[in-house]
Amino acid sequence: MSITANPGTAPAETERPSRQPADPRRRRGSAPRRRSGSGLTSRVAVNAFLVVFAVYSLLPLAWLLIASTKNHRDLFATNPFALGDFNLVSNLHALFTVDDGIYLRWFGNSVLYTVVGSLLSTVIAVTTGYAFDKYEWWGKEKLFGLVLVGMFVPSAVIQLPLYLLFSEAHLVNTYWSLLLPALVNPFGVYLARVFSEGYVPGEVLEAARVDGAGEFRTFGRVSLPMLTPGFMTIFLFTFTAQWNNFYGALMMLNDEELYPVNLGLFMWNKTVQQRPEHYSLVIVGALVAVIPLIVAFLCLQRYWRSGMTAGAVK
Template structure:
């Protein structure tokens, strides 16, 4: 039995023409140069824009750090970005010694308003968002829509009505006047529902219920650990908002012993023309007030990054 083999060129006469046709199709026309993508130019432009934004963001903080090393005379007699006589330690000692250490009390008040208020607000928001996601009840979507409307209302609009309500029950000029309004966080409820949809599978809850766990235990032992990235993300939002809450404290408080840091520095700033020695204290006090925010974001950034990507991949 003999087999007849056909030569490759005779078997596929069009094979040699296909590569040549492809080359002609992708080859540039005569007299034209192949255009290279301008990757280097576009990357350089993006990097230049990022550098400009980074400088714009870091310049005030840089000035604050440098100004904290100067005394009152050097603040106005030297270049704004030139180091002074390195009086940072002396300025810190003067800051915490002025007026019987009132700044330390302001700092403690701010920690109370921020940490306690943010933890309670985050817990309430996570519980509400979890309930909106996992439970069915009458009017759920309408109620959730009402909460979304609350996101659109600025906090400054509700401050005066809250002041009138608190004055009726005698809670103005107390710690509760600042703590209670910070517990309501419509945006946190919205985020918590999104996190619950992305992090807590319904099958896990059904398995926990079949094992005899009640709803509170299921939420505490099963759902809440799964919602840890979302919890920390909402906590950081609440922490930042509470730490920078100036207008609410300004409306509610009149006793300087209850002031947070930002309101206390504002009170000092109003008196710098009568008391010029307060100027270095205001600057070093602002720097000390910024440090906890920086430490919070640096310490919790892994939760922040994982929380921001919640629901991105199904």
């Protein structure tokens, strides 16, 4: 059975309502204006927050810098943020010469505790984190769980047990009482494992082993250069913590010759009622004590920035 169209009739054409084409310029221009307005508001809000945060962070440092240029009379007779007679050079001379230059001894002690302790602590943390990541042994994850638990234990909680332990070992009031605790860094071990997972591919290690390199040579020649950003990041965190380690020094040290700079300034500050001239020395000494932290961050910030983004891009 076939169906044929009637030759006398033409097929009906379906009439569609005509639509005016929308103006592409108007359609394209409306959305960006809305996005532009919201984006501008977000940028203004973010920049305003950053400005407030920067002012909040830098205001104490600005006051410290201005106060360091004043003599003892101007510290209390002028506005805190008003410049007095410029006496920074004379204040520094008094700081470095008072009590036979004890401040320089404190500063040297801080450098010793911080640089040596941070360097050894970082080497141990990076090596341990690398071993947790690249090797398999029984109970590895359980042991790493103990490391994570150690991250959440405040350092002030363990100071009394450490003091009793070091007292039995006759290490109290020695350099070792601050250097040995610095070697234990659970947070550094955790960061080192994260960096090892993100920076050191297993294929590279297998290629080095195939070429005949031993494990120590593989770590020193292949893995450690890849872990440089992580190494510097952990070093900076440890450096800051060690330089500001006040409570540990307060618990362990009694000899003034062994004080770090923060503990020495604290002891000076306790005597300002009897020796008012120490007030200016404490302010100038605090300014000098901040300089190593600033220098460390300025010199190592590129490693720190790259280390903080580890694992963000896969």
